[in-house]
Amino acid sequence: MPAEDLALNPDPSPLSVPARQKHIPLAKVRSAYGRWAPVYDELFGACFKPGQRRAVEVLAGQPGDRILEVGVGTGLALPLWPRHTEVTGIDISERMLQRAERLCKRHRLKHVKLRVLDAQATDFPDNHFDKIAAMYVVSVVPHAPALLTEMRRICKPGGRIVIVNHFAHPHPFINGCERLLADYAALLGFHTAMPTAVVTKSPGLRILRTEAVNWGGYWTLIEAENLK
DSSP, rough: OHHHHHHHSSSSSSSOOOOOOOOOOOHHHHHHHHHHGHHHHHHHHHHHHHHHHHHHHHHOOOOOEEEEEEETTTTTGGGGSOTTTTEEEEEOOOHHHHHHHHHHHHTOOTTTEEOOOOOTTTOTTOOOEEEEEESOOTTTOOOOHHHHHHHHHHHEEEEEEEEEEEEOOSSSSHHHHHHGGGHHHHHHOOOOOOHHHHHOOOOOOEEEEEEEEGGOOOOOEEEEOOOO
């Protein structure tokens, strides 16, 4: 979709927030991904990889760029980042980060630093990062608007933010199933029916592109410019 069209109409098909969608407590998120950690790569690695590759390609890290990967998890995307960049990966799950640390050692990713942090309230200074990637995390955090606000704060003016996530499906039957699963968000560790408008209508973001990624186009990549 052309950028100029997106700027005029940032969310051509907005979906209402499901009435039954609830915030997932941070402790529940940490607990859920502690359970997912041992099998995460096997269950999601192949499925999520195309979206991760595309996000890295879109951000096009330049020499010296400071890049933040939010919700880095087990580090599946870390080997994809150019070694001439400075990458910081954060996650709320220590068990997920333990696997990411082993991956960094195995691949000798000396340009990567990992930290346990809540992405909704980090301790990074304002305007610290040139580019930010948030892959498969917007529907995980307890409060997505808080995450988007924090990413804008720590990203430089004019910096790029790329989000890859599953959003509520436009097909009525599939969307109905996603809404039924919303009651189990705390157990699953993610919201199943997050509307795209949470991102595309977020203040201070100029949407540059949206495109379908991964198997069946069930996930969406959104690239935005940070307007400050």
